[in-house]
Amino acid sequence: xxxxxxxxxxxxxxxxxxxxxxxxxxxxxxxxxxxxxxxxxxxxxxxxxxxxxxxxxxxxxxxxxxxxxxxxxxxxxxxxxxxxxxxxxxxxxxxxxxxxxxxxxxxxxxxxxxxxxxxxxxxxxxxxxxxxxxxxxxxxxxxxxxxxxxxxxxxxxxxxxxxxxxxxxxxxxxxxxxxxxxxxxxxxxxxxxxxxxxxxxxxxxxxxxxxxxxxxxxxxxxxxxxxxxxxxxxxxxxxxxxxxxxxxxxxxxxxxxxxxxxxxxxxxxxxxxxxxxxxxxxxxxxxxxx
Numbered sequence: 187x188x189x190x191x192x193x194x195x196x197x198x199x200x201x202x203x204x205x206x207x208x209x210x211x212x213x214x215x216x217x218x219x220x221x222x223x224x225x226x227x228x229x230x231x232x233x234x235x236x237x238x239x240x241x242x243x244x245x246x247x248x249x250x251x252x253x254x255x256x257x258x259x260x261x262x263x264x265x266x267x268x269x270x271x272x273x274x275x276x277x278x279x280x281x282x283x284x285x286x287x288x289x290x291x292x293x294x295x296x297x298x299x300x301x302x303x304x305x306x307x308x309x310x311x312x313x314x315x316x317x318x319x320x321x322x323x324x325x326x327x328x329x330x331x332x333x334x335x336x337x338x339x340x341x342x343x344x345x346x347x348x349x350x351x352x353x354x355x356x357x358x359x360x361x362x363x364x365x366x367x368x369x370x371x372x373x374x375x376x377x378x379x380x381x382x383x384x385x386x387x388x389x390x391x392x393x394x395x396x397x398x399x400x401x402x403x404x405x406x407x408x409x410x411x412x413x414x415x416x417x418x419x420x421x422x423x424x425x426x427x428x429x430x431x432x433x434x435x436x437x438x439x440x441x442x443x444x445x446x447x448x449x450x451x452x453x454x455x456x457x458x459x460x461x462x463x464x465x466x467x468x469x470x471x472x473x474x475x476x
Contacts, residue, residue: 210223211227211230211232211235212230212235212406212433213404213405213406213433214381214386214404214405214406215386215405215406218355218386219353221353222353222354222355222386225289225321225322225353225354225355226321226322226355226386226387228270228289228321229269229270229289229291229321229322229355229387230269230406230433230434231269231459233459234458234459235433236428236433236434236458236459237269237270237408237433237434237435237458238267238268238269238270238434238435238437238451238454238455238458238459239268239269239270239271239272239291239408239434239435239436239437240261240264240265240267240268240270240271240272240436240437240438240441240442240451241272241273241410241411241436241437241438242254242257242261242271242272242273242277242438242442243272243273243274243277243293243324243438244438244439245274245277246274246293246296246299247298247299247304248299249299253439253442253443253447254442257277257281257282258281260442260447261281261282261442262281262282262283262286263448264441264442264447264451265282265286265288266286266288267448267451267452267455268288268451269289269434269455270288270289270290270291270321270322271286271288271289271290271291272290272291272293272324272436272438273290273291273292273293274292274293274296275292275293275310275314275318278290278292278318279318289321289322290318290319290320290321290322291320291321291322291323291324291357292314292315292318292320292322292323292324293323293324294309294310294312294315294323294324294325294345295307295308295309295310295324295325295326295338295341295345296308296310303333304361305326305328305331305333305334305338305361306333306334307325307326307334307338307341308341309325309341309344309345309348312345312348312349312352312354313348313352315349315352315354316352316354320354321354321355322354322355322356322357322386322387323345323349323354323355323356323357324356324357324358324359324389325338325341325342325345325356325357325358325359326338326341326358326359326360326361327339327341327342327359327360327361327376327379327380328361329360329361329372329375329376329379330367330372330376331361334361338361339383342356342358342380342383342385343383343384346383346384346385350384355386355387356384356385356386356387357385357386357387357388357389357408358377358379358380358381358385358387358388358389359388359389359390359410360373360376360377360380360388360389360390360391360410368391368393369393369394369395370393370394370395370396370398370399373390373391373393373396373399374398374399374402374403376390377390377399377402377403377407378402378403381403381404381405385405386405387405387406387407387408387433388403388405388406388407388408389407389408389409389410389436390407390409390410391409391410391412392409392423392426392427392432396426396430396431396432397430397431399431400430400431400432401431406433407431407432407433408432408433408434408435408436409423409424409427409432409434409435409436410436410437411423411435411436411437411438411439411440411441412439412440413439414439414440414443415440417440417444417445417450417453417468417471418464418465418468420437420440420450420454421453421454421457421464421467421468421471422464424437424454424457424458424467425457425462425463425464425467428457428458434458435454435458437451437454440454441454445475446471446475446476448474449470449471449472449473449474449475449476450471452470452471452474453467453468453470453471453474454467456470
């Protein structure tokens, strides 16, 4: 309790300075609760409004794919360079040291694998994200898939309802599959559906006319890295996406399957946060690679 013997009246009320009403730095996030904004501020750098996420959630459908055979040997050493980690709860608990102190976007749905038919996912316990101190959760939606569209959109909505109660942002993730048409019309529709249903961030793919996708989506878009590309092409992909309105990248295979993963993720950060052009970032990659 405060000492009552020396109470002093306040004097400096700043009457000559109006209160600053600042908007939040992320697109579409002004009206979110304080806790939501705090979580998003861990994922996206307030200084740039962008993020480099390191994705290694592939194992929940692919198993020990190349580069993820031993997460403790491949991912943990380079996690320090990422703004945020994108992973499943089992990998986080068993292989990611908590003292890394990196924000986590937790993969919060699970279902079929590459051995069957993809995209029939169900929501896991969102409260587990609280136990893991996750800054966001990610849920897939299968837009255009007659067998899975309705159920995955419903799963996204359940995640958003629960996430709102717990103060955890939700990232809607465009599913891969036969129904995914890689053009601006499809990705604009998929991103907008996620945002209209309440997703706070959308993860989708880069395509021709990508500026139409970002312009028509009222929340930040992060692009997926997709399949492994030559390093210079992956850096060009990141540059084009940022140049056309993306708020960041969520790269996995183009980092951990690189010949020099630590150098690659730092080069990607150079593009996203420092405005390096692809050639400059590739030069940085080569220098760091040694």
